[in-house]
Amino acid sequence: KAGVTQTPRYLIKTRGQQVTLSCSPISGHRSVSWYQQTPGQGLQFLFEYFSETQRNKGNFPGRFSGRQFSNSRSEMNVSTLELGDSALYLCASAVQGNTGELFFGEGSRLTVL
Amino acid sequence: EDQVTQSPEALRLQEGESSSLNCSYTVSGLRGLFWYRQDPGKGPEFLFTLYSAGEEKEKERLKATLTKKESFLHITAPKPEDSATYLCAVQAGTAGNMLTFGGGTRLMVKP
Numbered sequence: 419k420a421g422v423t424q425t426p427r428y429l430i431k432t433r434g435q436q437v438t439l440s441c442s443p444i445s446g447h448r449s450v451s452w453y454q455q456t457p458g459q460g461l462q463f464l465f466e467y468f469s470e471t472q473r474n475k476g477n478f479p480g481r482f483s484g485r486q487f488s489n490s491r492s493e494m495n496v497s498t499l500e501l502g503d504s505a506l507y508l509c510a511s512a513v514q515g516n517t518g519e520l521f522f523g524e525g526s527r528l529t530v531l
Numbered sequence: 532e533d534q535v536t537q538s539p540e541a542l543r544l545q546e547g548e549s550s551s552l553n554c555s556y557t558v559s560g561l562r563g564l565f566w567y568r569q570d571p572g573k574g575p576e577f578l579f580t581l582y583s584a585g586e587e588k589e590k591e592r593l594k595a596t597l598t599k600k601e602s603f604l605h606i607t608a609p610k611p612e613d614s615a616t617y618l619c620a621v622q623a624g625t626a627g628n629m630l631t632f633g634g635g636t637r638l639m640v641k642p
Contacts, residue, residue, distance in 0.1 A: 460634045460635065461632035468627065473628075474628075476629070516562070518562070518628055521577070
């Protein structure tokens with residue numbers, strides 16, 4: 419059974435640019451969550467989508483957005499990149515709504531110069 | 532605001548030397564407390580879910596326990612392959628799959 423797939427794995431951007439990250443969940447999983455991981459702040463929740471609807475949103479500025487498609491694949495977008503957005507962005511999927519048992523991808527490592 | 536604090540930040544053990552990792556938490560209406568393991572360059576991997584005080588879960592050399600204010604991850608006779616960062620997270624009652632993570636404990640087991 420294929421795991422959670424995130425693309426791209428690594429990317430470098432400059433301040434002011436925007437970036438789109440993609441996540442393909444495990445087949446049959448309808449919940450997709452996004453987390454940001456940095457050495458200073460650890461893992462922080464960005465947002466969760468379930469059946470194409472945003473169900474929860476973390477405490478991040480509006481520059482961070484996401485969406486989920488009918489096939490459960492998800493994308494997140496960060497506009498007007500800042501140096502502090504450099505991080506590992508992790509996507510996680512779950513079978514159904516509220517178990518908290520998440521299956522994480524290997525992440526997309528974003529470096530902002 | 533939900534908070535999770537893990538200690539110690541790092542722990543060095545000799546192979547076979549048992550120890551415990553601590554996770555203290557404050558949360559509005561705990562739905563579940565989770566332990567994950569993260570290897571370098573990988574995403575976290577689910578280990579356990581605990582739902583109520585007094586509950587215990589075991590898997591190989593790991594045993595997780597839960598009280599009303601904290602959780603412990605006991606590692607018995609660890610092996611070098613147990614080296615990883617162990618993350619604790621809580622889920623509030625109405626939070627869907629939104630988890631609040633602690634900073635993690637980086638465990639290094641030397642042969």
